[in-house]
Amino acid sequence: MGCSKNKAWVVHCLLIAGALTMLIPFLWMIITSLKTLMESTMIPPTLIPSTCQWSNYADVWNSLPFAAFYANTFGMIFFRILGSVFFSATAAYAFARIEFPGRDFLFGIVLVTMMIPGQLFLIPQYDIVAKLGMLNTMFALVMPGIVSAFGTFLLRQFFLSIPKELEEAAILDGCSRWQVFWKIMLPLTRSGLIALGIFTALFAWKDLMWPLIANTSLEEMPLASGLASLQGQYSTNFPQLMAGSMIAIWPMLLLFVIFQKHFIEGISGTGSKS
Amino acid sequence: MAEVRLKHIRKCYGDTTIVKDFDLDIRDKEFMVFVGPSGCGKSTTLRMIAGLEDITGGELCIGDRVVNEVSPKDRDIAMVFQNYALYPHMSVYENMAFSLKLRKVPKAEIREKVEEAARILQLDQLLERKPKELSGGQRQRVAMGRAIVRNPSVFLMDEPLSNLDAKLRVSMRTEISRLHQRLQTTMIYVTHDQTEAMTLGDRIVVMNDGIIQQVDTPMNLYHHPCNLFVAGFIGNPPMNFLQVELKQQDGSLYAVRDGFQAQIPAQYASQLEGRERIILGMRPDHVHDAEMMLAEKQEIVCQGTIDVVEMLGAESLLHIEYGDQKLVASMPSGKAYKPGNQISLVFTMDRMHAFDLDTARSLLYEQD
Numbered sequence: 001m002g003c004s005k006n007k008a009w010v011v012h013c014l015l016i017a018g019a020l021t022m023l024i025p026f027l028w029m030i031i032t033s034l035k036t037l038m039e040s041t042m043i044p045p046t047l048i049p050s051t052c053q054w055s056n057y058a059d060v061w062n063s064l065p066f067a068a069f070y071a072n073t074f075g076m077i078f079f080r081i082l083g084s085v086f087f088s089a090t091a092a093y094a095f096a097r098i099e100f101p102g103r104d105f106l107f108g109i110v111l112v113t114m115m116i117p118g119q120l121f122l123i124p125q126y127d128i129v130a131k132l133g134m135l136n137t138m139f140a141l142v143m144p145g146i147v148s149a150f151g152t153f154l155l156r157q158f159f160l161s162i163p164k165e166l167e168e169a170a171i172l173d174g175c176s177r178w179q180v181f182w183k184i185m186l187p188l189t190r191s192g193l194i195a196l197g198i199f200t201a202l203f204a205w206k207d208l209m210w211p212l213i214a215n216t217s218l219e220e221m222p223l224a225s226g227l228a229s230l231q232g233q234y235s236t237n238f239p240q241l242m243a244g245s246m247i248a249i250w251p252m253l254l255l256f257v258i259f260q261k262h263f264i265e266g267i268s269g270t271g272s273k274s
Numbered sequence: 275m276a277e278v279r280l281k282h283i284r285k286c287y288g289d290t291t292i293v294k295d296f297d298l299d300i301r302d303k304e305f306m307v308f309v310g311p312s313g314c315g316k317s318t319t320l321r322m323i324a325g326l327e328d329i330t331g332g333e334l335c336i337g338d339r340v341v342n343e344v345s346p347k348d349r350d351i352a353m354v355f356q357n358y359a360l361y362p363h364m365s366v367y368e369n370m371a372f373s374l375k376l377r378k379v380p381k382a383e384i385r386e387k388v389e390e391a392a393r394i395l396q397l398d399q400l401l402e403r404k405p406k407e408l409s410g411g412q413r414q415r416v417a418m419g420r421a422i423v424r425n426p427s428v429f430l431m432d433e434p435l436s437n438l439d440a441k442l443r444v445s446m447r448t449e450i451s452r453l454h455q456r457l458q459t460t461m462i463y464v465t466h467d468q469t470e471a472m473t474l475g476d477r478i479v480v481m482n483d484g485i486i487q488q489v490d491t492p493m494n495l496y497h498h499p500c501n502l503f504v505a506g507f508i509g510n511p512p513m514n515f516l517q518v519e520l521k522q523q524d525g526s527l528y529a530v531r532d533g534f535q536a537q538i539p540a541q542y543a544s545q546l547e548g549r550e551r552i553i554l555g556m557r558p559d560h561v562h563d564a565e566m567m568l569a570e571k572q573e574i575v576c577q578g579t580i581d582v583v584e585m586l587g588a589e590s591l592l593h594i595e596y597g598d599q600k601l602v603a604s605m606p607s608g609k610a611y612k613p614g615n616q617i618s619l620v621f622t623m624d625r626m627h628a629f630d631l632d633t634a635r636s637l638l639y640e641q642d
Binding site for chain 1: 324325326346347351352353355356357359361362363372373376377420424
């Protein structure tokens with residue numbers, strides 16, 4: 001009894017230490033966003049700002065088109081979620097449940113694309129979007145994110161975990177293949193769909209490189225690449241950058257708090273047995 | 275209402291044949307049970323009837339239609355699955371109404387049919403619940419309700435009771451029997467449990483290795499098995515088998531082996547004439563303790579040693595070692611038997627079975 005209590009203590013201490021380690025950069029961001037530029041670069045660094053510079057938030061809000069950033073970010077997230085959930089779900093269902101020649105080989109190719117560094121896709125993607133004349137548009141932001149190999153893999157695991165008899169019962173009840181997918185399979189993978197939506201939102205929100213390449217106009221940038229414009233080649237106004245980051249971070253925090261359960265289910269679901 | 279005809283049905287997966295030349299006529303309103311050990315092809319046959327498996331060869335007719343190429347939803351059948359296959363995201367009502375909604379049946383009619391089925395199956399109070407809030411037996415009833423509302427020509431049931439505990443299984447067995455009497459619909463029921471098969475079926479198909487072994491009424495299967503497999507499969511505890519020689523003595527025919535001799539009744543002697551060796555079959559109910567049969571003055575056929583005694587309440591099962599052979603005898607409880615004791619046995623030879631050594635076919639009963 002005593003031994004297991006001690007063990008629990010050790011585990012809790014380790015978990016608290018881990019949580020603090022993850023929290024410190026976040027706290028440092030808040031502290032820095034309230035410092036003056038000079039105070040933010042002082043050595044040794046100060047822990048508490050001498051006076052809280054709330055004006056950093058107003059300055060950064062006025063210096064950048066945050067309304068456009070938010071609109072672009074939410075638009076990008078919305079369309080990417082829509083695309084990736086639809087295409088991943090249909091592909092995943094086919095890979096999980098429909099027998100067709102070369103199915104496993106094709107699924108292998110989908111998995112292989114997950115192992116290729118994303119940077120390798122940048123040039124062909126840019127080439128395609130440029131040739132379509134769609135640079136500096138919402139389409140450019142959305143296009144690479146509407147299909148997801150990870151999403152296909154994730155949802156395939158969910159579909160595999162559903163008993164085959166449910167599908168057969170639906171077929172006997174009179175469902176077409178599409179109705180089986182739409183009325184039975186999709187509602188049963190709800191937590192997987194939500195998890196994929198959250199992942200897609202997260203990936204889209206933090207996507208920096210592609211939006212920076214595809215959309216060079218400040219008005220067409222999402223939050224992440226818009227904030228990057230605060231980073232100068234020779235000097236950076238760290239308090240303003242951190243204030244901007246604070247303004248940018250709240251939608252994701254909110255999303256995580258609301259959907260925390262599905263987020264965790266989604267991660268654990270990727271390891272479910274087929 | 276419909277009869278189901280399976281004409282030389284075959285099912286192959288690659289080079290492996292799972293169901294071989296399955297030829298069977300199931301009559302209208304008949305309760306037909308497919309029984310056999312795991313992997314014998316009974317579920318595959320049922321799934322072919324349902325349309326969930328393609329038919330490799332042969333012809334399947336439901337009513338007057340050949341349905342080989344007809345999609346499952348158009349075969350006018352309903353199926354109850356082993357794991358119930360209830361839609362977890364729908365309530366009991368929605369589960370039962372689902373197929374009718376897909377067929378665009380008017381809402382009022384759907385409600386009427388669902389409520390009628392719910393009444394029959396005593397599900398009235400559970401219509402708003404989700405499947406996860408139901409017990410195993412209730413889920414089973416919902417699965418049957420889902421089938422009933424469609425008023426199909428043929429009910430298919432794939433081991434519907436095997437996920438229930440023993441007590442519930444017995445009560446659900448009665449429910450299914452009652453349901454069949456009430457609905458008067460053709461039912462095809464798959465099970466590996468011979469008790470279910472014997473109690474439910476009007477006729478039973480015994481299968482092994484994808485081949486029909488015998489199709490008959492439960493009583494005929496028990497009393498007149500057509501081969502060694504059926505004789506061993508039907509009946510619990512299974513039939514005893516002894517390889518014996520046939521010898522003529524004093525004008526009578528005897529089954530003989532080391533320390534064993536039994537006179538073959540005259541009514542069977544003519545059928546076994548000319549044979550030197552057979553497999554003699556005797557149900558445990560027809561193997562008796564000689565001491566208990568003194569009044570009937572039957573001949574002792576062999577002596578053995580009691581190995582194990584299983585007390586079942588009204589009767590005791592004795593596992594008896596006789597030479598290198600093991601026999602099971604069912605004795606009425608009353609006398610205390612102890613392992614290690616010697617016992618003299620008499621057989622009710624009028625109830626004997628005889629099988630050919632090479633073909634394993636019955637030498638006394640042929641299937642019609």
